[in-house]
Amino acid sequence: MDKVQLTIPKGLGESESPYQKYWEEMPCYLSVHDRDFRIIDGNRKFREDFGERIGQYCYRVYKGRDEVCPNCPVEATFLDGQTHPSEQLLTTKDGREVPVMVHTTAIRDDSEEIVAVMEMHTDIAEVKQLQSELQRSQERLAQLFEEVPCFITVQGPDRVIQHANRRFRETFGDPIGQSCFKMYKHRDEQCLVCPMQQTFDDGVTREHEEILFTEDGEKLNGLCTTAPLRNADGEVEAVIEMCIDITQIRELQSQLASIGLLVGSISHGIKGLLTGLDGGIYMVNSGFAKDKPERVEKGWEMVQRNVERIRSMVLDILYYAKDRELVVEDVDLQAIVAEFRAGLEKKASDADTEVRIDLAEDTGIFAGDPQAIRAMLLNLLENSLDACRMDKDKGDHWIRLDVRREEPWMIIEVEDNGLGMDRETREKIFSLFFSSKGIKGTGLGLFISNKIVDKHGGTIEVESEPGRGTRFLVRVPLDAKPSIQPEEEAIE
Amino acid sequence: MAGSERRVLIVDDDPDIVDYLSFFLEDEGFAVKTAGRCSTARGMLDEFQPEVILIDALLPGKSGLDLLVSLRRDPKWSEVPMVVVTGNDTLLEDDCQSYLGAHEGVRGPDGVLGKPVDRETLLAVLDTLLDGTGSG
Numbered sequence: 353m354d355k356v357q358l359t360i361p362k363g364l365g366e367s368e369s370p371y372q373k374y375w376e377e378m379p380c381y382l383s384v385h386d387r388d389f390r391i392i393d394g395n396r397k398f399r400e401d402f403g404e405r406i407g408q409y410c411y412r413v414y415k416g417r418d419e420v421c422p423n424c425p426v427e428a429t430f431l432d433g434q435t436h437p438s439e440q441l442l443t444t445k446d447g448r449e450v451p452v453m454v455h456t457t458a459i460r461d462d463s464e465e466i467v468a469v470m471e472m473h474t475d476i477a478e479v480k481q482l483q484s485e486l487q488r489s490q491e492r493l494a495q496l497f498e499e500v501p502c503f504i505t506v507q508g509p510d511r512v513i514q515h516a517n518r519r520f521r522e523t524f525g526d527p528i529g530q531s532c533f534k535m536y537k538h539r540d541e542q543c544l545v546c547p548m549q550q551t552f553d554d555g556v557t558r559e560h561e562e563i564l565f566t567e568d569g570e571k572l573n574g575l576c577t578t579a580p581l582r583n584a585d586g587e588v589e590a591v592i593e594m595c596i597d598i599t600q601i602r603e604l605q606s607q608l609a610s611i612g613l614l615v616g617s618i619s620h621g622i623k624g625l626l627t628g629l630d631g632g633i634y635m636v637n638s639g640f641a642k643d644k645p646e647r648v649e650k651g652w653e654m655v656q657r658n659v660e661r662i663r664s665m666v667l668d669i670l671y672y673a674k675d676r677e678l679v680v681e682d683v684d685l686q687a688i689v690a691e692f693r694a695g696l697e698k699k700a701s702d703a704d705t706e707v708r709i710d711l712a713e714d715t716g717i718f719a720g721d722p723q724a725i726r727a728m729l730l731n732l733l734e735n736s737l738d739a740c741r742m743d744k745d746k747g748d749h750w751i752r753l754d755v756r757r758e759e760p761w762m763i764i765e766v767e768d769n770g771l772g773m774d775r776e777t778r779e780k781i782f783s784l785f786f787s788s789k790g791i792k793g794t795g796l797g798l799f800i801s802n803k804i805v806d807k808h809g810g811t812i813e814v815e816s817e818p819g820r821g822t823r824f825l826v827r828v829p830l831d832a833k834p835s836i837q838p839e840e841e842a843i844e
Numbered sequence: 845m846a847g848s849e850r851r852v853l854i855v856d857d858d859p860d861i862v863d864y865l866s867f868f869l870e871d872e873g874f875a876v877k878t879a880g881r882c883s884t885a886r887g888m889l890d891e892f893q894p895e896v897i898l899i900d901a902l903l904p905g906k907s908g909l910d911l912l913v914s915l916r917r918d919p920k921w922s923e924v925p926m927v928v929v930t931g932n933d934t935l936l937e938d939d940c941q942s943y944l945g946a947h948e949g950v951r952g953p954d955g956v957l958g959k960p961v962d963r964e965t966l967l968a969v970l971d972t973l974l975d976g977t978g979s980g
Contacts, residue, residue, distance in 0.1 A: 624858070627960035631864025634963070638871055647867065654860050742857050744880040 381442075381452070381473035384459065385410050385426045392468060401444040410471075414442045429456040429469045442473065451480045503564075503574070503595040506581065507532055507548055514590060525567040532593065536564045536574075551578040551591045564595065573602040621665055628658035653702055660699075664734065667727065668800055678721040678807050680832055685715050685755050685762070688726050696733060703741040705749040712756040718830040720808050725828070728804040729753075731797040732766040732824050739770030739822060761810070761827040769821035778816050808832040849875035850974050853894035855885040855911065856929065857902075861959075865898070868963060874970075882911040889921060896973055899953075901930035916950045925973035927955040 375382065375395055381402070382395040389409050394402070402413050410426065411417040420427065425436035435456055442450045452473040459468040497504060503520040505513045505527065513527040513535065520527065524535045532548060533539040542549070547558040557579045564572045574595035580588040635651025638644075689711055700707045733751060740749035746769065754765040773781065782802040805812045810828035852869055856862050857880045866876040877892050879885035885897075897915070899908040908928060915921045955969045 623959050627864070628858075628860040630960045631860055631868075634864060635867055638867065642871075650863065654863070658860070741859060742880065744884065 378472075380475065382470065383410065383413075383473075384468050384470045386468055387430055389420055389424070389426060401448075401450075403445045414440070416443055425454055425456045426469045426471060429458050430466055433458045433460075433466055439476070440473070451476050500594075502597065504592065505532060505535075506590050506592050508590050509552060511542060511546075511548065523566050523572075524564075536562065536595075538565050547576070547578045548591050548593060551580050552588055555580045555582070555588050561598075562595070571599075572597050573599045618665070618669060622662070625658045625662050625665070628654055628661070632656075632658060657699070657702070664730070664797075668731075668797055678724060678832060680719050681722055682717040683720040683722045683725050684717050685725070685764075686711060688722065688729065689753070689755070692726070692730060696730075696737075699734075700737055700740075700751065703737055703749070705737060705740040705751055708750055708752040710752070710754045715755055715757050715762065718757075718762050718828070718832075720828060720832045721804075724804045724807070728801040728826070729764065729766075731801040732826070735797060736766055736768035736770065736822065736824075739768050739772070741770075743770040745819065757830070760830050762830060764826040764828065765823060766826070767821065767823040772818045772820045772822055773816040774818050778814055781814065782812070849873060850896070850970070851875045851877075851892060851894045852970065853885060853888065853892060853897045854878045855880075855882065855897065855908065856900035857881065858900070861900075861961075865961065865966075868966075869970075872967060882908075882914075885911065886914075894924060896970055897924055897926045898957075899926060899928050901928050912953060913947050913950050922951075925954040927957060927969060927973070928953040929957045929959060929961060 378395055379397065381398045383391050383398055384393040386392050389411060391406055391408060391410050391413055394406065405413045411419065411421050411424075415421060423438070425438050428434070428436045437453065437455050440452055440454050442452055444450060450473075453476050455472045455474075457470045457472070458466045459470055461467045497515075498518045500517060501519060503523065504515075504517040505520060506515040508514050511531045511533070513530055513532060516524075516527045527535045531542075533541065533543050533546075537543065547560045550556070551558055557577065559575070559577045562574045562576050564574045566572060575598045576593055576595040578591050578593045581590040581592055583589040632651045632654030635647050635654065637651075639647030639649075639651055689709065693707075693709065697707050733753060736751040740751060743749065748769075750769055752765070752767040754763075754767075756763050781798050802812055805826055805828060808828045809832055810826060812827075813825045814822065815825070816822035850873075852874045854862055854865050854869075854876060856865070856878070859880075862878045862880070866878055869876045877888055877894070879888055885899075888894075899911055901908045912926055912928065915924070915926065954973055957966060957969065
């Protein structure tokens with residue numbers, strides 16, 4: 353204290369410097385501190401809000417503390433002579449909290465030694481309020497972004513996802529650091545046509561429809577819109593993509609389209625069967641006329657076969673048209689197989705095909721829809737038989753049915769050494785109205801089989817190679833729940 | 845007698861239709877050979893020397909129209925009359941031509957028959973085509 357040479361005049365008079373008046377009237381708190389953190393002077397606003405506290409420690413006056421504040425800007429300025437701006441929260445004499453911006457300045461004597469430090473506290477309550485309002489509105493925006501019922505991502509120029517909303521994360525997983533093509537399509541490289549890239553290049557908003565794959569592998573139809581996010585210079589800095597799940601709309605559309613296709617497919621199928629019937633009748637008639645019993649027999653088999661095909665086609669159509677729910681009862685595969693075994697063997701022997709049935713003895717019973725399971729089995733077996741009948745390259749044909757119980761599944765294998773399928777056919781066989789059998793197929797059988805297995809909560813896999821044959825592996829859970837997809841609407 | 849029979853090759857993957865048409869055409873005095881696939885059919889050409897080929901539009905592997913195009917491009921068989929048999933209403937003559945339009949310079953089928961095949965129509969088509977070739 354003794355060292356302090358500086359004298360600041362007290363009791364402002366007419367003869368005082370005008371600077372004294374400026375000091376007094378500055379619209380902020382001004383205080384001067386010595387090396388011991390004592391306040392040695394303060395302006396009027398300081399005195400008004402903190403009282404006559406000259407000679408007291410600044411940390412006590414400003415903050416009600418008993419010791420020096422950590423990171424004290426006054427101390428720092430004493431040490432290096434530099435200004436140290438910081439934000440502080442002061443408490444006035446009547447307990448009001450004032451957020452302030454603090455600037456410090458060193459005061460030197462004639463020998464340039466720092467003898468005191470002046471602090472200027474600017475009230476930033478208004479700025480703080482604006483900041484908190486800004487923060488609230490940012491939070492509201494963030495909440496909106498999070499809760500919008502569609503998938504939103506923001507990608508940088510490297511195609512890496514920077515932000516994603518909650519719905520996206522829940523459906524596709526944690527995307528941070530991942531690319532959009534990886535998250536949305538499980539691809540390892542950028543899509544051939546990338547609307548995101550196009551928006552980056554020209555800044556134009558684009559709308560496109562995409563097939564998306566969720567984290568669990570479920571397929572979704574997405575209607576996606578991209579829009580540029582520009583920086584202050586107007587350059588595209590990032591692109592935001594918003595995808596709306598339109599799977600249900602597309603499913604409805606495809607069901608409507610299916611009805612049209614169904615009509616076409618049925619008439620196509622019936623014409624094929626009519627040719628077969630026509631042929632059978634011709635052979636029966638001409639066989640009688642020419643007294644050729646083998647021809648009569650062959651013709652009659654043709655008639656029977658085609659009548660049987662019409663019958664199973666009608667059953668398929670009914671099944672499809674009704675889209676019936678499962679009626680869960682006890683399923684006894686031994687009984688079901690015993691019921692159709694003779695008929696199947698007759699059909700197979702007509703096609704010079706051997707039937708190999710391997711039913712494990714302990715298959716027992718399981719919970720499922722017996723009628724649906726029977727239809728599914730027959731569809732698969734007849735499919736295999738057709739594949740043998742159409743294969744002219746091999747002499748010995750066989751179809752094989754293998755049933756065994758492997759908790760918690762019933763395993764059903766249907767295999768043949770018939771035509772076999774190439775990859776393209778194999779990938780399409782469960783699609784509605786896809787048939788590789790030319791005129792004889794409606795494209796309903798395997799579609800329905802797949803649907804039946806799916807409704808039981810099971811899976812169906814197919815292995816096939818052209819010329820070698822085909823193997824279907826069906827897994828049906830032993831305890832299917834009724835109506836697994838209750839929301840699915842029936843087509844009336 | 846064998847020398848006077850007109851030779852028809854049927855290419856169809858449906859055994860019922862193959863049986864039916866071959867019985868019928870044999871009854872009508874034709875010599876008939878059948879093939880279930882395009883490759884099998886090609887292998888029979890040299891020995892059998894068909895005068896007409898009936899091709900099912902939908903065949904496993906390559907389609908019947910592909911077979912037609914490849915035969916038309918082969919100078920050895922390009923002039924043999926070919927009839928496409930189809931169960932698909934949309935694949936009638938116009939569509940056939942537009943399919944072939946994609947294969948420049950290839951002449952389309954000499955006839956298209958819808959399924960179920962009408963026997964009288966089939967005979968009429970074969971008669972016309974075979975008279976045109978003037979063989980036998």
